[in-house]
Amino acid sequence: xxxxxxxxxIIGAGASGAAVAxxxxxxxxxIVCLEQGDWMNPATYPSNFQDWEVHHGxxxxxxxxxxxxxxxxPINDTESxxxxxxxxxxxxxxxxxxxxxxxxxxxxxxxxxxxxxxxDWPIDYFTLEPFFAENDRNxxxxxxxxxxxxxxxxxxxxxxxxxxxxxxxxxxxxxLGWHWWPSDSAIITEPYEGRGQxxxxxxxxxxxxxxxxxxxxxxxxxxxQRMGVEVRTxxxxxxxxxxxxxxxxxxEYWNADGVIQHQRAxxxxxxxxxxxxxxxxxxxxxxxxxxxIANRSGLVGxxxxxxxxxxxxxxxxxxxxxxxxxxxxxxxxxxxxETDESRGYVRGYNLQITRGSPPIATARYGIASGAIPWGTAxxxxxxxxxxxxxxxxxxxxxxxxxxxxxxLDDVLTDxxxxxxxxxxxxxxxxxxxxxxxxxxRAVEALEAAGAIETSVxxxxxxxxxxxxxxxxxMGTDPERSVVNEWGRSHDVRNLFxxxxxxxxxxxxxxxxxxxxxxALYIADAMKQRLATLFD
Amino acid sequence: MSQSIASDNPLTxxxxxxxxxxxxxxxxxxxxxxxxxxADVGVFEYIMERSPESFVEIGRQINKLDALASSSYEKxxxxxxxxxxxxxxxxxxxxxxxxxxxxxxxxxxxYYLDSRVMTAIGLxxxxxxxxxxxxxxxxxxxxxxxxERGQIWRRT
Numbered sequence: 001x002x003x004x005x006x007x008x009x010i011i012g013a014g015a016s017g018a019a020v021a022x023x024x025x026x027x028x029x030x031i032v033c034l035e036q037g038d039w040m041n042p043a044t045y046p047s048n049f050q051d052w053e054v055h056h057g058x059x060x061x062x063x064x065x066x067x068x069x070x071x072x073x074p075i076n077d078t079e080s081x082x083x084x085x086x087x088x089x090x091x092x093x094x095x096x097x098x099x100x101x102x103x104x105x106x107x108x109x110x111x112x113x114x115x116x117x118x119x120d121w122p123i124d125y126f127t128l129e130p131f132f133a134e135n136d137r138n139x140x141x142x143x144x145x146x147x148x149x150x151x152x153x154x155x156x157x158x159x160x161x162x163x164x165x166x167x168x169x170x171x172x173x174x175x176l177g178w179h180w181w182p183s184d185s186a187i188i189t190e191p192y193e194g195r196g197q198x199x200x201x202x203x204x205x206x207x208x209x210x211x212x213x214x215x216x217x218x219x220x221x222x223x224x225q226r227m228g229v230e231v232r233t234x235x236x237x238x239x240x241x242x243x244x245x246x247x248x249x250x251x252e253y254w255n256a257d258g259v260i261q262h263q264r265a266x267x268x269x270x271x272x273x274x275x276x277x278x279x280x281x282x283x284x285x286x287x288x289x290x291x292x293i294a295n296r297s298g299l300v301g302x303x304x305x306x307x308x309x310x311x312x313x314x315x316x317x318x319x320x321x322x323x324x325x326x327x328x329x330x331x332x333x334x335x336x337x338e339t340d341e342s343r344g345y346v347r348g349y350n351l352q353i354t355r356g357s358p359p360i361a362t363a364r365y366g367i368a369s370g371a372i373p374w375g376t377a378x379x380x381x382x383x384x385x386x387x388x389x390x391x392x393x394x395x396x397x398x399x400x401x402x403x404x405x406x407x408l409d410d411v412l413t414d415x416x417x418x419x420x421x422x423x424x425x426x427x428x429x430x431x432x433x434x435x436x437x438x439x440x441r442a443v444e445a446l447e448a449a450g451a452i453e454t455s456v457x458x459x460x461x462x463x464x465x466x467x468x469x470x471x472x473x474m475g476t477d478p479e480r481s482v483v484n485e486w487g488r489s490h491d492v493r494n495l496f497x498x499x500x501x502x503x504x505x506x507x508x509x510x511x512x513x514x515x516x517x518x519a520l521y522i523a524d525a526m527k528q529r530l531a532t533l534f535d
Numbered sequence: 536m537s538q539s540i541a542s543d544n545p546l547t548x549x550x551x552x553x554x555x556x557x558x559x560x561x562x563x564x565x566x567x568x569x570x571x572x573x574a575d576v577g578v579f580e581y582i583m584e585r586s587p588e589s590f591v592e593i594g595r596q597i598n599k600l601d602a603l604a605s606s607s608y609e610k611x612x613x614x615x616x617x618x619x620x621x622x623x624x625x626x627x628x629x630x631x632x633x634x635x636x637x638x639x640x641x642x643x644x645x646y647y648l649d650s651r652v653m654t655a656i657g658l659x660x661x662x663x664x665x666x667x668x669x670x671x672x673x674x675x676x677x678x679x680x681x682x683e684r685g686q687i688w689r690r691t
Contacts (some may be wrong), residue, residue, distance in 0.1 A: 013672060026670070045664075047662060047663040047664045048651040048662055048664050049662050050660070050661060050662045051648050052663060053644070054585075054644055054648070105688055105689065106688065106689065106690070106691045107688075107689070107691055110691045114689070114691065124591060124691070125691070144675070144678075146682060147688045148681065148682065148685055148687050148688070149685065149687050149688050150688055151595070151688060155563040161671060161672045161673055162671070162672065162673025162674075163670045163671050163673065164671055166673050167671075167673055167674055167677060170673075170677045170678070171677060173681075174677065174680050174681075177684075179678070179681055179687055180678075180681060180685075181678065181681065182673070198667075199663075199664070199665070199666070200667050200668040200669065200670045201663040201664055201665025201667050201668070202663055202668070203663070209663075209664035209665070210664060210667070254566050320672065321671070324668045324669075324670050325668075325670040334687070335687075338689045359653075359656060359658065360643065360647045360648070363643035363644075364640055364643055364644065364649055367636075367639050367640060367643055368636065368640065370632070374561045374562070374628075374639070375560065375561070375563065375621070376558070376563055376565075378561070378562050378563075379562075379565045379568055379570060382656075384658075386656060387656075387657075410564070443635065456620040
C-alpha cells in the first residue's frame with residue numbers, strides 16, 4: 001500500500017534530497033521521496049536542436065514565474081532587488097545549474113571568530129571534508145589537483161578544457177599576480193559510471209543532452225533507486241503533520257492524480273532548499289506549532305542569504321573560441337575571497353570566469369543595447385563581438401540579516417492553493433561595497449588580459465537568485481537556530497532539514513557541493529545514531 | 536492601409552513589401568562574407584511560427600514609416616530611394632529607440648539560424664548535440680606562478 005508507514009519520507013528530489021536518499025539507502029529502511037516535478041527527458045533539452053538558443057528562452061527560463069510549468073510554484077519577489085530562480089523536477093535546480101562546483105573554505109565556517117560578524121557554524125570544513133570527497137565521487141567532478149586557495153583535494157576526473165579563452169585570461173591574472181585556477185566542475189570530462197564525457201555542447205544551463213553534466217537525476221538517483229528508494233513524482237506536499245508529543249507523523253500531499261494523501265513516516269526529511277523549505281514549514285501550522293512547524297525560535301524563513309552578483313564583460317581583438325565549452329565553467333579566482341578591512345567591507349567574493357556569448361545572444365544584446373548597429377556596419381560590429389567576449393561574475397558573500405526573509409504571501413498561491421513564498425530582501429551596504437570592489441577587479445583582470453572594451457552590468461544582477469540559503473539555520477542554541485548541529489529540528493525530534501536553509505553563513509561561492517556535503521554529513525550522523533535518533 | 540488582412544497573413548501586401556525593405560536596411564547582404572540579407576532568410580515565416588501576435592505592433596510601426604514617407608515626400612515608403620528610406624527610418628528610430636526593436640530582435644534570431652550565416656561565422660549547421668565541439672585543453676604551465684606563490688587559503 002503506498003501510504004503505509006514508511007521509515008523515511010524525503011520532501012524534494014533535488015541536490016540535497018538525492019544525496020541524503022543515497023546515503024540512507026544502505027540502511028535498507030523503507031524510504032520514499034516526494035517530488036512535485038517529474039523526471040526530465042534529455043531528448044527535449046535545447047542542445048538537441050539547431051535553434052537551441054531560442055529554445056532556451058521558451059522552455060528553460062530560470063524564473064519559475066516566467067516558466068510557469070505545472071511543477072512550479074510562483075514566488076513573489078517584487079520586494080527584493082534579486083529575483084529567485086530555481087527549477088522543479090527530479091534533479092531540482094541541478095537540471096539548469098552551470099555545475100561550477102567550488103567548495104566553501106575553512107574560514108567560511110568561522111566568520112564570527114575570524115572577522116567578528118554573523119555566527120560560527122557548529123561544524124567545520126574538516127568535519128565535512130570526507131563528505132565533500134564522497135560527493136565528488138558520486139556526482140562525478142572534474143578539476144585540477146593542487147589549487148593553493150583551498151585545502152588539498154583530488155577531484156576524480158581531469159579538469160575541463162581552458163580553451164584559448166582560459167589561457168588568455170590566465171595570462172592576465174598572472175600579470176597582476178592574482179590567484180586563478182581551473183574550477184572544479186560537476187561535469188565529467190571522461191566516461192564515468194556509465195555516463196558519456198562532456199562534448200563541449202555549451203549550454204549546460206539549459207540541461208545537458210549528453211548527460212555529462214552531473215545533475216542528480218542522472219548521478220545520485222539511479223543508484224538510490226537501485227538500492228530501493230522510491231521516488232514519487234508529481235506529488236506536491238501540502239504540510240508536515242505532527243502529533244501531540246511534537247513528533248512528525250508524516251506528510252499530507254497531492255498525488256499525481258490530484259488526490260490528497262497522507263504518507264505516514266517515522267522520520268521526515270525536508271530538502272526543498274532555502275525558499276521551498278521555510279515555505280513548507282511556515283505553512284505546516286497546527287495547535288502545537290501555530291507559527292509553523294519547527295519554528296519556536298521564530299527564525300524559520302529569516303536570515304535569507306542570496307549571494308548578490310555583479311559582473312563585467314570584456315571584448316578582445318582576436319577570436320578566443322569563447323562561445324565553445326561548458327558555459328559556466330572555465331576558471332575561478334579567489335584572490336579576494338578573504339577579509340581585508342582596507343577594502344572597506346568584510347568577507348569576500350569569488351570571481352567566476354565564464355565563456356562568451358553564442359551568436360544569437362551576441363546579436364540580440366548588441367541590437368538591444370545599440371552596440372551592434374543596423375545597416376552595413378552590422379557585420380563588422382557583430383564580428384568584433386562574437387567569439388571574442390569573456391564574462392567575469394562576482395559572487396559576493398551575503399551575511400545573514402534577520403530582516404531578509406521568506407514569508408507566506410497573503411494572496412498569491414500555487415495551483416493547489418498553497419500560499420506562495422514572498423521574498424523580503426535588501427542588499428546590504430557591505431555587499432554593495434564588495435560588488436563595487438569586485439566588478440572593478442574584474443575589469444582590471446580583463447584589461448590585463450588584453451580586453452579592448454569592457455563593461456560592468458548594473459548590480460546586484462536581478463535574475464541571479466540561484467543560491468537560497470540560511471532560512472532554517474543550524475546551531476546548538478534552540479533560541480538562535482532551527483536545527484541542531486546534525487540537522488535535526490530542535491522542536492520536532494524526527495524532523496530533519498538537509499538543504500541550503502541550514503547554512504549559518506553563505507560563503508562566497510556557488511553552494512551546491514557544500515549543500516550536498518552537509519546533506520551527506522547529516523545522513524551519516526543519522527546512521528550513527530539510529531538507535532537513539534529521537535532522544 | 537485599406538487592404539484587408541487575412542488570418543493567415545497578418546500584413547497587407549504593402550506592409551510585407553515595407554517589411555522586406557526594413558529587414559534589408561537592418562542587415563544588408565555582405566557578399567564578401569557570404570552573408571545574405573535579413574530580407575532573404577525567412578523572418579516573416581519565423582515570426583509567424585513563433586509569435587504571430589507580434590505582427591500587430593510590427594504592422595502599426597510599419598504604418599508609421601509609410602505615413603512619414605507620405606507626409607514628408609508624398610510617396611509610399613516603397614517608392615523612396617534607399618537613401619531617403621534610410622533617412623526616414625532613422626528619423627523614427629531617433630524619436631523612439633525601441634522603434635521596430637521587437638522586429639529587430641526576432642530578425643537577428645532568425646538570421647543567425649540561417650545555414651548560410653552559420654557557415655559564414657564558422658559554425659557547423661547542426662545542433663550542438665550529439666557531435667559537440669572540440670576545445671583546446673590548455674597550457675597548464677601558465678599556472679606555475681600560482682603554484683609557486685603557495686597556499687593562500689586562510690587557516691582557522
